[in-house]
Amino acid sequence: MNVSTQNRRDFLKKSAAITVAPGVLLYSVSPKAHHAEKPVTSETRWGMLIDTNKCVDNCTACLDACVEEHGLTEDVPVEIKPVWIRKVTVRDKQTGRETFLPLMCQHCENPPCVDVCPTGASFKRADGIVLVDRHTCIGCRYCMMACPYKARSFVHEALENQKPHSPRGKGTVESCNFCVYRIDHGMGPACIEACEAEGHEAMIYGDMNDPESEISKKLKEMSSSVLRPDLKLNPGIRYQGL
Amino acid sequence: MKKVTFYVIEGKSFAFYGGIIVSVFFILLGLFAAYNMEHHGHIITGMNNQIVWGIPHVFAIFLILAASGVLNVASISSVFRKIFYNPLARLSALLAITLLIGGLSVLVLDLGRPDRLVVAMTSYNFKSIFAWNIILYNGFLLICVVYLWFMMQRSMQRYYPTAGLIAFTWRLILTTGTGSIFGFLVAKEAYQTAIMAPLFIALSLSLGLAIFLLVLLIDYWETHCSLGDGILTRPKKLLGVFIVGVFYFVLVYHLTHLYFTGRHGIEYFVLAGGGVYTVLFWAGYVFLGTILPLLLLYHDRFTNNRISIAVAALLTIVGGISLLYVIIIGGQAYPIDIFPGKEIIDYGAMHSSTMYSYTPSIWEIMLGVSGIAIASFLTVVAVRILPFIPRSLSDTDLDETFKH
Ligand code: SF4
Ligand code: SF4
Numbered sequence: 001m002n003v004s005t006q007n008r009r010d011f012l013k014k015s016a017a018i019t020v021a022p023g024v025l026l027y028s029v030s031p032k033a034h035h036a037e038k039p040v041t042s043e044t045r046w047g048m049l050i051d052t053n054k055c056v057d058n059c060t061a062c063l064d065a066c067v068e069e070h071g072l073t074e075d076v077p078v079e080i081k082p083v084w085i086r087k088v089t090v091r092d093k094q095t096g097r098e099t100f101l102p103l104m105c106q107h108c109e110n111p112p113c114v115d116v117c118p119t120g121a122s123f124k125r126a127d128g129i130v131l132v133d134r135h136t137c138i139g140c141r142y143c144m145m146a147c148p149y150k151a152r153s154f155v156h157e158a159l160e161n162q163k164p165h166s167p168r169g170k171g172t173v174e175s176c177n178f179c180v181y182r183i184d185h186g187m188g189p190a191c192i193e194a195c196e197a198e199g200h201e202a203m204i205y206g207d208m209n210d211p212e213s214e215i216s217k218k219l220k221e222m223s224s225s226v227l228r229p230d231l232k233l234n235p236g237i238r239y240q241g242l
Numbered sequence: 243m244k245k246v247t248f249y250v251i252e253g254k255s256f257a258f259y260g261g262i263i264v265s266v267f268f269i270l271l272g273l274f275a276a277y278n279m280e281h282h283g284h285i286i287t288g289m290n291n292q293i294v295w296g297i298p299h300v301f302a303i304f305l306i307l308a309a310s311g312v313l314n315v316a317s318i319s320s321v322f323r324k325i326f327y328n329p330l331a332r333l334s335a336l337l338a339i340t341l342l343i344g345g346l347s348v349l350v351l352d353l354g355r356p357d358r359l360v361v362a363m364t365s366y367n368f369k370s371i372f373a374w375n376i377i378l379y380n381g382f383l384l385i386c387v388v389y390l391w392f393m394m395q396r397s398m399q400r401y402y403p404t405a406g407l408i409a410f411t412w413r414l415i416l417t418t419g420t421g422s423i424f425g426f427l428v429a430k431e432a433y434q435t436a437i438m439a440p441l442f443i444a445l446s447l448s449l450g451l452a453i454f455l456l457v458l459l460i461d462y463w464e465t466h467c468s469l470g471d472g473i474l475t476r477p478k479k480l481l482g483v484f485i486v487g488v489f490y491f492v493l494v495y496h497l498t499h500l501y502f503t504g505r506h507g508i509e510y511f512v513l514a515g516g517g518v519y520t521v522l523f524w525a526g527y528v529f530l531g532t533i534l535p536l537l538l539l540y541h542d543r544f545t546n547n548r549i550s551i552a553v554a555a556l557l558t559i560v561g562g563i564s565l566l567y568v569i570i571i572g573g574q575a576y577p578i579d580i581f582p583g584k585e586i587i588d589y590g591a592m593h594s595s596t597m598y599s600y601t602p603s604i605w606e607i608m609l610g611v612s613g614i615a616i617a618s619f620l621t622v623v624a625v626r627i628l629p630f631i632p633r634s635l636s637d638t639d640l641d642e643t644f645k646h
Contacts (some may be wrong), residue, residue, distance in 0.1 A: 078289035079598060089588035090581050098587070103580070112428055118372035119365045138362050139354015141294040142372050148429035149580055153291050154354065157283035170283045171354030226578055231428055 045128040045210040046107070046178055047236040048192070049215050049224060054202035055087075055100045062203070063087060065194030069179065071163040082153040082168075085191055091217040102191065105130060105151040105176035106227060106235030113143035113152065113175075123171075128208075129178045130237050146175060148228055149235075151175045173204060175225070178205075208236070214242050236241040246329040248629035258622065265619035272612020276351035276607040284354065287606045290425060292598035293574045298352040300566045301610030304449065305345030305422055305617060306379070307562075310413045311450020313338040313386070315477070316393075317413070320406025326476070334454060335390045335409075336630050339383060341453070344617030346379055349607055365464035371422050378416045385409050394628070417443045424569070425489045431508045432573030435498055441491040445562055448484035451477060452558035457551045457621070461631060469638030471546070478551055482539040485558060489532050492565070511576045512568060519572035522564040531561010557590060571600055 063085055067073060072082045085104040091097065102236045107130050112123045114130065121137035132143075144152045152175040161167055165181045168174055179189040187193075192203045206215035218224075224238040251258065278286060289296040319327035335604070336475040366373045389405040393395055421442030424433040455477055464468040477532035483532035484538040512519055537544070544550035575598060580586075625631055 026336065029599075043554070076285060079292065080285060081291075086589065088586060090584040091587050092584055099584075109512070114367075115369050116372060116426065117367055118370045118376065119361050120367040136358070136361050136365060137355065138358045140362075140372065141354070142370075142423075144291070145574070146427050146429060148578060150292070150578060154294060156285040156290075171280075173354070183298075228582070230341045230582075 008129045008202045017110060040113065040125055040127050042126045044207045045209045046183065046205065047128070047215055047238065048203055048205045049218055049240065050101060050203045051240045052099045052101045052225050053241040054200050055102065056200060057100055059198060059200065060087060061194040061198040062191035065190040069190035070166040071161055073161060074157065074159065076157060080156040082174065084153070084157065084174070101239060101242065102150065104237070106233070106237045107178060109234035109236065111133065111150065111233065112146040115144045116143065116146040129180050131177050132173055132175065134167050134172050139171040139173065141173060148231055148233070247633045248332065249631060249633050250627065250629050251252060251465065251625050251631060253626045255464065258626070261618060261622045263617040265622070268615030269612050271608045272351070272615065275608035276356070277553050278605055279609070286603060288601045288603045289606070291598040292455065293571060295570055295574065296600060297602040297606045298348050298610045300563060300570055301613050302345045302348040303420065303570065304563055304566055305341050305348070305613050307417065307446035308449040309338045309341035309345060310417045311446035311448070312341060312454050313409060313413050314447055314450055315454055317406060317410040318452060319325045320403050321410045331633060332390065332393055332502065332630045335386050335393065335625055337454060337457060339386045340617040340620035342379060342383060343620060344613040348610060348613035348615050371419060371426050374422065375419045378419050382412055382416050385412050428458060429571055429578050431579070432507055432569070432576060435495060437491055437495045437498065441488070441495060444484065444491050445565065446480065446486040448488050448558055449562045451481045451484055452555040455555045456480065456552060459548060463590065468634050468636035470635060472637035473635050475550060478539055481555065481558065482536060485532055485535055508576050512572055516572060519568045519575065523568045526564025527561045527568065530557050531564055535561070575600060
């Protein structure tokens with residue numbers, strides 16, 4: 001706990017700052033390491049593209065990976081369980097077509113959660129990742145009221161077995177953090193790796209500002225959509241086949 | 243007009259000690275609840291990840307609205323120069339302060355991290371209406387204190403109308419701010435309307451006046467000071483007007499929702515199919531909180547009876563709390579539309595439905611009620627220490643003007 005408090009502070013300082021120390025060398029052998037040395041600037045906008053056609057029934061690989069990665073293991077009733085990513089099944093009212101898709105914080109460009117947060121604990125990093133600073137969150141839950149995607153959870157009880165790289169805290173609000181420490185070390189979000197490992201490859205991630213990135217190319221090539229485009233939040237998560 | 247004299251209550255009566263003991267008891271219960279919520283986390287409440295604001299917020303917002311509304315009596319006297327209300331102005335400003343402190347205490351004690359109050363007071367996100375409200379509430383307290391001081395200190399009395407005007411304006415902004423907490427939530431259909439702010443202003447006026455009338459009657463029954471029918475008639479009529487005003491905005495609120503085809507779902511939810519919310523709306527707000535008090539205030543049979551005025555005021559409060567419950571909690575219980583045109587048939591591995599229910603636990607009820615106890619305690623102590631209560635409110639002692 002004590003060790004991790006220090007780490008947590010550092011982590012938050014770094015993630016909030018404009019420049020971030022270069023990634024640990026060990027990680028830079030990762031195939032996506034080209035971002036590891038880059039400072040956090042608005043030149044980058046992290047995003048995900050989710051191909052709902054590839055997302056299958058009865059698979060929970062991404063959810064399990066998220067629980068594992070962030071230690072969301074507390075045994076509590078469903079209504080208060082922390083859910084950073086959920087799998088939703090929707091049926092088109094007109095056609096009856098059923099679609100499966102993972103739903104998490106959409107890392108909005110104009111995030112309502114950040115707008116309403118009284119202390120500034122909810123913030124958007126320059127590279128588009130929306131985070132909560134556990135040290136200034138007072139637990140008012142206004143951001144949960146404001147999020148149109150129900151992406152946030154409130155920690156309703158004391159936690160055990162926390163992961164030092166993904167700090168959490170009783171009485172504060174949390175949501176998908178895009179596995180920001182992995183991103184900063186040139187790795188991909190845990191859910192995406194898990195989906196890949198299962199052989200579904202329903203999700204990819206990348207820098208949407210870099211025209212050469214896989215995600216930008218795909219977005220240019222194929223039609224995709226965002227959830228609730230009418231709210232003009234310009235989410236960083238895009239969906240195909242919805 | 244005869245000079246109004248004020249006095250400090252003796253504080254020897256049974257009611258004085260009774261009031262202190264009962265309110266301290268409920269305050270202690272509230273603190274105990276807050277301690278437990280802090281210690282175990284919000285798991286011991288009925289609030290969850292869907293209904294994130296519960297009973298404590300209903301009570302807190304009720305108290306905050308009432309605080310700004312109760313100041314109306316003082317405003318009428320100083321801003322609108324109705325000297326008739328002058329003798330009541332002190333009590334009105336005092337209640338504004340104590341009710342607001344009660345409401346804010348509940349809000350703060352419900353935070354996930356109440357220990358970080360300093361953070362809330364020092365780091366502001368100026369885009370957040372919530373942060374603005376923190377400034378508005380603190381400013382309101384300060385203004386009310388200054389206002390009271392000007393009222394009570396003779397040498398300051400020439401500034402009193404100016405202070406009154408500032409307090410009046412601040413109060414309107416404050417209630418607008420409170421209403422806007424909901425108005426700015428793009429995600430929640432129930433709150434997507436500009437009518438929220440005027441509705442909250444009207445509600446604050448009716449709740450504030452209802453509380454004021456109750457306090458006045460309690461004072462009269464307790465201290466047996468003379469209380470003229472004349473001085474009761476005007477606020478009584480005004481209360482009726484405010485109740486109708488709230489009803490008007492509630493009506494407009496629902497009509498605008500019915501007008502937008504996309505909002506029929508939420509309308510059906512509140513007005514017909516929402517279980518407890520529907521019951522609270524019709525039985526709590528419409529019948530108990532609107533029709534009955536109007537009858538009591540206007541029907542010849544009841545109209546000159548002081549008990550019926552007290553009951554009408556109480557019912558107005560019950561109605562207001564019911565309405566706030568429907569707005570605040572019902573608005574969250576209704577699922578948000580993440581996928582327009584699509585039906586969610588499975589919501590994550592562990593959620594089969596999108597509708598959440600909420601049953602308040604005893605802890606959060608204790609916390610909510612303690613807000614009222616805090617306000618009562620502070621009021622009783624204040625009237626024991628400083629002269630807030632006019633010695634006589636008999637008609638002959640008061641302004642001639644009301645007799646026209
Ligand atoms: S999806 Fe919700 S939590 Fe995530 S950035 Fe948007 S508003 Fe904030
Ligand atoms: S719960 Fe925390 S992050 Fe959310 S609005 Fe309140 S202070 Fe900000």
